Amino acid sequence: MTDRVPGFSTLAVHAGAQPDPTTGARATPIYQTTSFVFNDADHAASLFGLQAFGNIYTRIGNPTTAVLEERVAALEGGTAALAVASGHAAQVVVLQQLLMPGDEFIAARKLYGGSINQFTHAFKSFGWNVAWADPDDIGSFERAVTPKTRAIFIESIANPAGSITDIEAIAEVARKAGVPLIVDNTLATPYLIRPIDHGADIVVHSLTKFLGGHGNSIGGIIVDAGTFDWSKDSKYPMLCEPRPEYHGIRIQETFGNFAFAIACRVLGLRDLGPAISPFNAFLILTGIETLPLRMQKHCENAKAVAEFLSGHRAVAAVNYAGLADDKYNKLARKYAPKGAGAVFTFGLKGGYDAGVSLVSKLKLFSHLANVGDTRSLVIHPASTTHSQLDDAAKVKSGAAPEVVRLSIGIEDKEDLIADLDQALSA
Amino acid sequence: MNHDAYDDDYIRGILNGVKSIAMVGASPVNVRPSYFAFKYLAQRGYDMIPVNPGHVGKLLLGKPFVAALSDIGGPVDMIDIFRNSSHIIPVVEEALKLTPLPKVIWMQLGARDDAAAGKAEAAGLKVVMNRCPKIEYGRLSSEISWMGVNSRTLSSKRAPIPTQGMRLSLNRSSLGGGETAASNRAAKKSEPT
C-alpha cells in the first residue's frame, strides 16, 4: 500500500483533518472550550508529564488548532507546527527557545516594520541583541556572526518592497555558524516558496495575511523543519538540558526531530501564553483550503498591476520581482517560479505628498495596515507603518518617502487598474 | 534495506504484526523517554516486558523487570533497544540466541549500529534504527496530531475514539513514507560520522 504522494492542493484541503470521531462532522468542528476532562488521575498525570497524546487546556493545545498546525506543517514540509495568537507572538516564542539574556541573533535589515521594532526595542529589554545584515550582501551575514550568535532571521519575500531573499546562500552561512535559519514566509506562503526545501530550519508565519487570506483573523504559526541537531553543543539549554519545569525531561532527546515545536508549545506557549482562539484557527483553516487558487489570482493580478504602473507617467519606479527587468527577477525565477507574490511597492515622482494624495483618492483599494487580504490594500509606509524609523532607516528598509505599498487582492484586475489610473490622473 | 528513510508500509507492517515487545533499558523513572514509550505501547495493547538488570525485583506499570532477554522464558516478537549506539551489539547477539527468534530489532531514536543491523537482517529479522515506536505508532494512527505533529498521512474515514488498551488503525494513506527533503536532511545529519 504505497500511496501516491498528494499534491499541494490536496494537502491544502485534507492535511490534518479527519471526520470528527464523535459526530462524523466533515468540516473541522470549532472546539470552543477552555479545557478537556481527564479520564482519571493517571491520565491527567500522563498528559501533564507529556507522556500521553491528548488535550488539557486550550492555552497549550486545542483540537481545532491542531488541525491547522498539522496542515501548515504538511504544506511547508516540516515535522510539526505550533499555532499562536499572532505572527509577532510566533517570533517571540521561537526566539525564547533559542536565546538567553546576552545572546545575539542576526536579522535581515529588510523586514516588516513591526518586526524591526520588535527586535530593536521589545527584545532589547529581554537582553536579546539583534545584529542587522543586508540580504543583498551575503557577506554582511558572515561578518555579523559571533560566538554569541544563536539564530539568523530573514523574510523569504520581504515586506514592504517584495524583494526576494537568497535563502540558500544565507542557509549556508547559518550552517557554517552552527545556528538555525528562521524564515518568515508570510508574504510567499508555502504555495510560492517552501523555505525548508532551501535549507531553513524553522519557518514562521503571520497567518493573518495570505494563509488566512480574508482579513478576518489574527494568527501566527511556527513550523519545525526537523533538520537542526540541538544536541550538538550546549548552546540551546531549552532543548538539550533537563527542564526543571518538567521534572528533568530533555526535550531534544524525548521528541527527536519535532523537539523544537514541542519546546515552543510546552516551554513557550504554556508559560508566555499567546494562544490562538479556536474560532480564529477555524477561519484560517477554511482560508487555507483555497490558498492555491487565491495565490494564483493574487500573483496574476499583481503582475498586471505592476506592468500598468511601470508604464504610467506619474510613477518613478516599480519594485516587483515578477517584472523581467526587476533587480530581484533572477531570484524570483529561482525561488518563486509560480509568481512573485502580491505585495510590492512603487515610487511616485511627486514624492511624500503624492503618496499621501494617492491613498486618499483610491476608491476600491482600502487604506489600511495589512497585507494578504482578498481585497486590494494600499498604504504609504513613510507616514504609517514605518513612521517610527528615521529617514535613513526608512530608505534601508524599502520605505522611502515617495514609496507606496500595494497588496493586490483577487478582484478583477481591470477594476484595480482603472482605480489606480483615476487616482494617479486626478 | 535503506535505514536512512523507512517506508511507512515497512513500519506499519511491524507495528501491526508484533504483539509482545521486550524493552531493553526500560527505566522506572517517569521522565525518561523509555518510560514514556513503555507506558504508551502498553496502553495501545502491546504485551510489554521491561528488561533491565538494575531493577530486577521491581515492577514497571505492573510488569516485572527481567535481567536479560534469556530470562523472559517465552517467545517475544520485538526487541526495543533503549541503549546508546555503542551498547547495541551485545543486545543483538543475545537476541539472536533466543528460540524462537524475535521478528524485529528496533533501536531507539538516536541509536544506530549498522553492523548489528546487518547481523540481525542476515538471520531474517527486520530492523528499524533511530526511530521511536511510540512516535511512529502515534504518527501512523494520527493520534500524535493532537500535538501539531505532521503525521504525513491522510484519511477521509471517521476517526475512532481512543480508549485504554485499544489498538488503533495504522492504515491511513501515507504521503510518500516521510521522504521529504527535510526528513532526509535530518536523517543524514544524525548519521554517525
Ligand SMILES: Cc1ncc(COP(=O)(O)O)c(C=O)c1O
Ligand atoms: C512579514 C510579516 N511578518 C510578521 C508580521 C506580524 O504578524 P501579526 O500582525 O500577525 O503579528 C507581519 C504583519 O504585517 C508581516 O507582514
